[in-house]
Structure formats: structure tokens, C-alpha cells
Amino acid sequence: MQRCHCDDRSEEAVPRTNRVSRRGLLPPSGRRNDIDGARLRKAVVAIGCFVVTFLSASAEAREFTLVHRGKAQAVIHLGQKASWQDRFAAAELQRYVRQMTGATLPLHDASSDRQLPPGLPVLIGTLETHESLAQLAKEGKLRVSDQELTGEGFAMKTTEWRGQPCLALAGTGAVGAVYAVFDLLERYGRVGFFRYEEHVPKRSTFAIPSCDIRERPFFRVRMHGGQYHYYGIHFYSEAQWQEDLQWHAKYRINRQNYIPGPPVLSMAEAPLWKRLGIERSAGSEPREKEPGEAFAIVQRLAKYAAQFGVHAPLITSKGRLPAEVREQFQQRYPGARTITDTRNSETNVYVHPADPMWLRLNQTYLEHYIDLFGDTKVYYLPSPPAERSPGNTPEEQEEYTRSYAESVGRLADWAEKTHPGAEWMMDGWAFANHEYWQPYRVERLFNALPPKLNFVMWDYPAEDEPSYVFNNYWYGRPWAFIAFNSMNGNAAVHGDVNRLMGEVYRVLCDQRAKNLAGFGYYTEARDYVPFFKDLVLHLAWNPLRDLDEFTADYCQRRYDPRSVSAMVACHQKMLKTVYGPQSDTHLKDGFRTVLLQNPVYWYELAANWVPFDSLQERTVLLRKHWPPILQQALADALAVAKWETGNRAYQRDLVDLMRSYIHVCMNEAIWRAIESARKGDSAEFTKHQARVIRLFDYLLLAIGTVADRWEFGVNAMIQDFEDAPLRYTPEEIRHHLYYVTWGGDKIYDYARSDRYEMIRDIYRPMTEAYLEACRARLARGDKGLPPDEVRSKLQKESFQPTIEKFIKSSGPPPPPQNAADIAIQFLQAARRGEI
Incomplete structure (x- = not known):
């Protein structure tokens, strides 16, 4: 070689x-x-796919x-x-x-x-x-x-x-x-x-x-993807989707995990079930009964993407029967075997993989989506139900996993004959439940695949929970190292860059990783970590990068040449804080620790995700050194303001520095206020409560400078996406931004973000209402936090009306001010100790 x-x-x-x-x-x-040249060259030769x-x-x-x-x-x-x-x-x-x-x-x-x-x-x-x-x-x-x-x-x-x-x-x-x-x-x-x-x-x-x-390219598969309904791009117009696909080409990305275009899959499923002789139940039709141009747009975008070498996998099925077809399916196919799985009060019914109907269902899925969207030549191999454990007994679970392996193998055999030459992929998240998908079960599934199947396993979060190690480097099959950022829709600036670089270095040097064929970036909040994202996407083309030289390269591409030295210094400080070791999702430590990375004002205080326990205190203490470093980073950035007039990237970076400072200070101020309430110290509580109010004032000032961008403004989002192929009312969009659903009031606690109107109309009123309830208890001479009956009253009389008012109407933010001017005021207030 x-x-x-x-x-x-x-x-x-x-x-x-x-x-x-x-x-x-x-x-x-x-x-x-050189980056330890001899060792890396050996690793490159071993991998066999290099830049x-x-x-x-x-x-x-x-x-x-x-x-x-x-x-x-x-x-x-x-x-x-x-x-x-x-x-x-x-x-x-x-x-x-x-x-x-x-x-x-x-x-x-x-x-x-x-x-x-x-x-x-x-x-x-x-x-x-x-x-x-x-x-x-x-x-x-x-x-x-x-x-x-x-x-x-x-x-x-x-x-x-x-x-x-x-x-x-x-x-x-x-x-x-x-x-x-x-x-x-x-x-x-x-x-x-x-x-x-x-x-x-x-x-x-x-x-x-x-x-x-x-x-x-170092890797033949280079992926950018995520759950796009969490971060707004389902509102894109066709022109915006085309711009997005051009952006993929600029980073030389060749895979997505979603079909580009408006969200038409719910509409697409109706004719799919008709192919099987099944009608949806009455009243369960998709919201968009007349999709108009939506299907045509998706078809055009699939061809447009292919011209840039970008391919998205066509979906297959885990065997799940949606509620709206479940009864009709069982009437049409009374002998079909099914299996029921219940998790978090949600019941799902699946066609059992041992039943021949499972294979027929998947064949129908694939044929239907090829006819509808065109053949992308990249297909999802049916991943097992993620985060679930089908089967009530060990015997049932063993039968299910064995049957799943055999049926996936039969589907791949069929597809290779009817659609030869396609690339198949499977989502590593499917095996995240390691207790259920133990290595011998995963190996059995992989061994059932045809030996020459063109298959790539997408492993994420590879930098945080390397399933490739747990599963013996995917048993000789090609696989992709996918970094996972912004779990839970975390739109704060975060991500442990040094850990990422270390994991990449180790896997490149690992002789067992000889089938590493891909690299990518998976996110649930797409555009809120610019440095982390740019790094990962560049690593997908060439992972032999040094962090210091990349930081310089990044700043040269982002700022005026006269600003580069100062902005390198600024980012080196960010690498010690928001992009440092106390800033990551840490999925392996549990979902609670994921949410600990976020500012607590995004959630209902003292509820599920902000219980004010020792974990919350630990996070506050671990980040206590951040504020002075972030202050100096902001000072570094402001030193070059005169060279960056009109630079949207620079303006956004000033805001990211300010809101990152507020996130850590707000979490500490709220924690200190809670500590004071528990001790019955009214004077201390009042001091910290006042600081929370001042921090909200400056947060709104900072976000207000970019509230005309859809990533930071609710009204901006509504206006920017007025030409979306599938139209939603402003009320529906606001509902979706808070609940992550189009109807109902189930709070997923997902996709929280610093949008100006949400801070002003939801986060701030709810946070201040809870703290005011604490103050009222102190005024009566009571220690401790508001009891459950008081919280229930707050929920009914304050929180829910606040949310409903926002959903019904939310006024526009004030005209944006100059970000550098606000940052100067911000830095002065921080140095005076006001925030």
C-alpha cells in the first residue's frame, strides 16, 4: 500500500x-x-482508507x-x-x-x-x-x-x-x-x-x-445527521434545502441520515399500508391531507443531493405497527404473530421477526420508498427497537433476538438480488441497551448478514460510549465513528474537544479498528456549537489534525487576518471551559447528567430535571472557574471589534461568549438561592435572587442582538420559514418549539434553546415565579423549598398559563443592537461583579 x-x-x-x-x-x-508521525502512519496503513x-x-x-x-x-x-x-x-x-x-x-x-x-x-x-x-x-x-x-x-x-x-x-x-x-x-x-x-x-x-x-478522503463514508425535527430545518423551503446540500459539498460530506426535504413520511405511509391492503383508522389521516408540492420537492432534492454525492438511506421497518393501522392489520392478517413492548406508559406492537410478515413488511417499505423518492442506493438495515427490550421473559427475549438476526439476513439476501450494489447501514443507537443487546446477540445478527454485503455500521456516540469496543469492532464489518453532540437538543455551547481528539487518535492507532470506514457528526441541535461542529466535519475528510493548528486554521477562516491572534487566544480559553472537560453530555453516566449540562432555567425548577440535589451542586462546583476565563475570552474578542464590523460569525461568537458566561453564573446563582432558602437565610436568598434577575436582563440584551436570526428568535423563525412547503401557523410553531409536538401538552424537555421570546415569555417568568414562592416562605419564617402542594398550585396558576400565553401570542423582540456595544456593557458589568 x-x-x-x-x-x-x-x-x-x-x-x-x-x-x-x-x-x-x-x-x-x-x-x-507532525502528529506523532510514525505511529499515525502505521495506523493509516492498517486502516487502508486515507487522505x-x-x-x-x-x-x-x-x-x-x-x-x-x-x-x-x-x-x-x-x-x-x-x-x-x-x-x-x-x-x-x-x-x-x-x-x-x-x-x-x-x-x-x-x-x-x-x-x-x-x-x-x-x-x-x-x-x-x-x-x-x-x-x-x-x-x-x-x-x-x-x-x-x-x-x-x-x-x-x-x-x-x-x-x-x-x-x-x-x-x-x-x-x-x-x-x-x-x-x-x-x-x-x-x-x-x-x-x-x-x-x-x-x-x-x-x-x-x-x-x-x-x-x-480518509473515510469513504462521511456523515452529517441528526433528528432534524428538533432543530427547525423541516421548515426549510426548497431553496434553503438546496443551500444546505451545497453546504454538505463544501465540507465534502456524502451521507445524511434523513431524506432531505419537508417532513412527508407520515403522509407517505398511507399508500404504503394500502399496498398491504390496509386503510388507516378514521380520523388518523396526516395533518396535511393535500401535500401539494411536498412530495415533488423531496423527489427533486434527492436528485439534487445525488449530484453532490450526498445520499440518505431509505427507511425500512422494525416491524412496528402504528396505532392507526394496528386493528386493521390484525383483521387483515389474523394469523400474523406480534409482540408487545411497553416503556414509560407507551405501548408499541411489532410484527414478530419470526413471522414471514416481517420480511414482507420490509420488502414493501423498501419498494414503496424507492418508487416514491427514487433509489438512493443507500438503505437502512432494520435496526432493532432502540431503548426497548421486546419479550417479557428471558426465553422470549432470546427468541426475539435470534429471529431478528435471521430475518435481517433474509431481507439482505433478497435486496441484494432485487437491488444489487446498494450500501446498507445500521444505527448503533439500536444496541445502546447493552443489558438486552449483549455482544453474543449482536454478533449473531452480524453473522446472519451475507458475507459480501456492502454494509457500514454507524456507531454513535463513538467518542462517549464506544460500542465498537463493546462489540468487538463490529465483528469484522466496516463501521463509522460518529461523534454525538447536543444530546437532548442542548443548544448551549458545549463539547469536550480534547476528549474527542484523544478518542480519534486512539482509534486511528488501534490495529483492531482496521475496518474503520467512516466518520461523522450526529446532533440534536444543529447549529449551536460552531467550533466543535467545524472540527468534526473536517476530521471526516482528514482526521490527522492537530488541535493547535486547527484552532489557528479555524480562526483564519472566520475572522479578519488582523484578528486571528486575538481570536486564537479567545478560543484557547473556550477550550478550557465550554469546549473543555466539564462540558459534555456523558451519556454513559445516565440521562440526568445529560441535562445537567444545560442552564437550569430552561426547565421547571425543582421538577424532574432540576431536583436541586448533589449532582446539581457538583456541576456548579466543577464550573466555578469558568466565569473569569470567559470574561478574559470576551475581552480578547472585543479587542478586535473594529476589524469585524459586519462579520456575522464574530457577532454570533460574542453572543455565545456572553450567554455561556450567563449559563454558568445563572446555575450558580439559582443554586445559591436554593441553598439559602433551605437554611432560612433571607438576606442571602435576596442577594442571589437579585443576581438572577440581573442575569436575565443581560441575557436578553445579549440574545437580542441576534434575535433576528431563526436560531435565536421565535418570530424570526416564523418569518424566515413562511415559504415552507408544508405550512404551519405561528401558534403551531410556538407549540412545537416548547413541547416538540404539534398537539397536546406532553413536555418532552427536549430542544430547549436561547430564543429571545422563550427567555422573555417562558423561562424568566417561570424561574422568577418559583424563586418568589421561595421568598414568600422565607417571609413567613419557613425554611426549605415550596412543598408539593405549592408547586402544584404554581403549575396550575402560573406555569401553565405562562406557557399557554406564549403559544397563543408572542410579540417581537426589540430591534437588534450592535453585539460589540452590548458585549462592552456586559464585560464592564461582569468586572464590577454585577452579574
Whole structure:
């Protein structure tokens, strides 16, 4: 196997303030620091799927200039057989260069343009679509092959064409040219492709050093996914979905775990059951009886995603019978065997995997969704019911797990014959109940699969609870390391970055992980941890990253060059706090510890998730050192405010620093108030209660600066998604934001977030009402917290009316103020000890 040469370059100078390599500031030698090179190279060879960045040591030192002093010097050339991807890549290069410099690079299309405009040529395409790239390869001036770089690799080389300098951006496969263009913009243009807050540096001249770069992905499966109904993207319009899929291409992600588009699966199931001769029960039809364009949009988006190499698995079934078809199914198939499972007062009925109907049901699912959405060639292998334990006795459980393995094997055999060549995946969360899915049962399931089945196990949370170790590295099957962030919809800034890096390093060096074939990011609150998310998605392409150089690289892509040093210092402090060891989900410690990571004002105080016990105190004490560090981080960031005017990423980062400071201070202030109430210390209680009120004041000031963004504003979300294919009323959206349902009043305690209107109309009134009840007890001379009867009264007379009032109507926030101005006020108040 060929060894990997990672950034083996001679001298790569960027004509700006700092010389930068692909991955960050270059040390004085001009080379990137090795990351324990010998051990990692051995690990790379063992894994067998790796990223290659070749840079020629003999490349000429002169630059290739695309724009000089605001005037285009280069011309984009497309071949006679240019693909859709080639044309998209060319248009994106034009668009971003125009944003950077104000100049528009001319475009020459060999399929239609006869006259060649003057200028240095930028050749975009593949050897199959661009005759000039093929000629360069024939002459030995360009090396690009899928044998070396896989079907997703690309080459970027400055060379000569027809006697003049040229830049070749060549892909090995259809999407490769797109990857090459985005890599050029990120590598040399220092464009930051952050979702909702792209940063495009302004310059009058855009030139790149002479280079000979060839890259291939380290992992063949690179996933970004999550439970999208928790974080709002089900309200996207078709154009917003297209932007989202383009963003996947910018990070070179090729898998999602959900079908892109509006949420049509509930509507899609009605005709599925009709295929089995079953009608839904009366009154159980989906809310959207006339989906209109929704199905067509999903179909178009599936094709659009495939053009970027992004594929989402088509769903199959665990055998579950929804309540609305359960009775009709049993009437239609009276002999079918079922099994019932009850958890948290919720009863589910499944077709037993030992019954032939289980296989027929899954065949129907797959055929139905292929007909409806098109064949994505990626399928879900039916994962067992997650977090459940079907079977009432050990014998029943043993039979169920054995039958499940056998039936999944039969389904895979059938699918390989009827839909050959597909990639199958299974969700590792299905085996999270280790007591039930003991390793021998999981191994039995894996052994039932056809030996040559194209299968990848998506293992998450791999960085927190590595099931791959528990299950012997998935018994020889390919698998993907999926990091899990924002469990429970946690929209606070969090994530233990050093632990993540350590786990990645260990698995790369682990010879038992020879079948590691994928990497990814799973989230339940998609856009609230920008640094953590950007890191994971870059690791999916190349995990051989050093945290220090990545931090520098991140800041170079996010801020003005003059701000980089200060913002690196700022993020180093965040790595000691919000992205540090006291900030993570720790799923293996239980669901309660997941919620301990959040600000307690998101929940009803003294209820299930905020019982004010020793765990709550422990979290407060563990984070007691955060506030002064976060204060200094905010000071570092404010030092460069004059360079970051208009930078949405910078504005958002100021808000994240302020709200992170408030989260830890608020949790401590509420805890101290509760301690005082228990002791009967009225003076101390009043002091801490007053601090809580001041913290809410400053929290609203901070969030108010970004409340015009849908991630931080309720009304902004409603306005931004007015053109969603499936329309919901403002009242329905507000109901969903609080309850995570479209109807009823079941509180899931999921997807809590710092949206301005929710802080103002729900979190603050409920928190202050509870503390006021504590104060009233102290005024009567009573120690302790309000008893159950008082809490019940609060729930009925205060909390529920507060929630219902918000759902019915919620006024807009005030006009946004300048984030830097508010941050200065905030920092001054923090230094005075007011908050």
C-alpha cells in the first residue's frame, strides 16, 4: 500500500499577513508539525482508507494570479462535455471570487463558445469532461486517477497549457471538481463555509502559490445527521434545502441520515399500508391531507443531493405497527404473530421477526420508498427497537433476538438480488441497551448478514460510549465513528474537544479498528456549537489534525487576518471551559447528567430535571472557574471589534461568549438561592435572587442582538420559514418549539434553546415565579423549598398559563443592537461583579 504524504511541501507562501498551510499557520520551517508521525502512519496503513495531500517539492515559486487590484486576470475554462457538477463548480468559483474582490472571472464554455477570451486559464472538470485536462494528463503534467485518489478525490495544480501558466482543478469523479473549487477557496481564499454565517475575506488581489496538490478522503463514508425535527430545518423551503446540500459539498460530506426535504413520511405511509391492503383508522389521516408540492420537492432534492454525492438511506421497518393501522392489520392478517413492548406508559406492537410478515413488511417499505423518492442506493438495515427490550421473559427475549438476526439476513439476501450494489447501514443507537443487546446477540445478527454485503455500521456516540469496543469492532464489518453532540437538543455551547481528539487518535492507532470506514457528526441541535461542529466535519475528510493548528486554521477562516491572534487566544480559553472537560453530555453516566449540562432555567425548577440535589451542586462546583476565563475570552474578542464590523460569525461568537458566561453564573446563582432558602437565610436568598434577575436582563440584551436570526428568535423563525412547503401557523410553531409536538401538552424537555421570546415569555417568568414562592416562605419564617402542594398550585396558576400565553401570542423582540456595544456593557458589568 502506498504511504500517505500529508502536506509534504517545500515552500508554500500566501501573499498576505501570515503564511498559511492547508491546515493553519506554518511554523518557521515551512512545514506542518507532525502528529506523532510514525505511529499515525502505521495506523493509516492498517486502516487502508486515507487522505492524501501531495504537494510537489519541485513546483515553481511564482504565483498564479486570478485577480489583480480588482481586475480579473484569469478565465474559467469548461470542457466540451462539461457536466452539471463542472458548471456548478465554475459558477461557485465566479461567485466567491466576485464576493472577495469585486471582479468577475470570465467563463469560456468549449461546448458553445468559439472565441477564447484572454487571461490565464483555470481548467475545471474531469479527464472525461474536459479535453484540455485529459491532454495535460497525457503529457504527464497532471496526475489524477481514481485508482490513486478514489472516485471522490481531486487534483489542484499550477502548470503550463498552450505556453502559458494555468491552474488545473480536476476531479477523479463527478463531484471532484466541486470539491477542488471549494478546497481552493478555503485553502487559499480563506473562505469560511460556516452555515448561516459564511465569512468571505475582502481583498483586491487574489493569487495562489504554485502548487501540485492531490487529495483523497480518509473515510469513504462521511456523515452529517441528526433528528432534524428538533432543530427547525423541516421548515426549510426548497431553496434553503438546496443551500444546505451545497453546504454538505463544501465540507465534502456524502451521507445524511434523513431524506432531505419537508417532513412527508407520515403522509407517505398511507399508500404504503394500502399496498398491504390496509386503510388507516378514521380520523388518523396526516395533518396535511393535500401535500401539494411536498412530495415533488423531496423527489427533486434527492436528485439534487445525488449530484453532490450526498445520499440518505431509505427507511425500512422494525416491524412496528402504528396505532392507526394496528386493528386493521390484525383483521387483515389474523394469523400474523406480534409482540408487545411497553416503556414509560407507551405501548408499541411489532410484527414478530419470526413471522414471514416481517420480511414482507420490509420488502414493501423498501419498494414503496424507492418508487416514491427514487433509489438512493443507500438503505437502512432494520435496526432493532432502540431503548426497548421486546419479550417479557428471558426465553422470549432470546427468541426475539435470534429471529431478528435471521430475518435481517433474509431481507439482505433478497435486496441484494432485487437491488444489487446498494450500501446498507445500521444505527448503533439500536444496541445502546447493552443489558438486552449483549455482544453474543449482536454478533449473531452480524453473522446472519451475507458475507459480501456492502454494509457500514454507524456507531454513535463513538467518542462517549464506544460500542465498537463493546462489540468487538463490529465483528469484522466496516463501521463509522460518529461523534454525538447536543444530546437532548442542548443548544448551549458545549463539547469536550480534547476528549474527542484523544478518542480519534486512539482509534486511528488501534490495529483492531482496521475496518474503520467512516466518520461523522450526529446532533440534536444543529447549529449551536460552531467550533466543535467545524472540527468534526473536517476530521471526516482528514482526521490527522492537530488541535493547535486547527484552532489557528479555524480562526483564519472566520475572522479578519488582523484578528486571528486575538481570536486564537479567545478560543484557547473556550477550550478550557465550554469546549473543555466539564462540558459534555456523558451519556454513559445516565440521562440526568445529560441535562445537567444545560442552564437550569430552561426547565421547571425543582421538577424532574432540576431536583436541586448533589449532582446539581457538583456541576456548579466543577464550573466555578469558568466565569473569569470567559470574561478574559470576551475581552480578547472585543479587542478586535473594529476589524469585524459586519462579520456575522464574530457577532454570533460574542453572543455565545456572553450567554455561556450567563449559563454558568445563572446555575450558580439559582443554586445559591436554593441553598439559602433551605437554611432560612433571607438576606442571602435576596442577594442571589437579585443576581438572577440581573442575569436575565443581560441575557436578553445579549440574545437580542441576534434575535433576528431563526436560531435565536421565535418570530424570526416564523418569518424566515413562511415559504415552507408544508405550512404551519405561528401558534403551531410556538407549540412545537416548547413541547416538540404539534398537539397536546406532553413536555418532552427536549430542544430547549436561547430564543429571545422563550427567555422573555417562558423561562424568566417561570424561574422568577418559583424563586418568589421561595421568598414568600422565607417571609413567613419557613425554611426549605415550596412543598408539593405549592408547586402544584404554581403549575396550575402560573406555569401553565405562562406557557399557554406564549403559544397563543408572542410579540417581537426589540430591534437588534450592535453585539460589540452590548458585549462592552456586559464585560464592564461582569468586572464590577454585577452579574
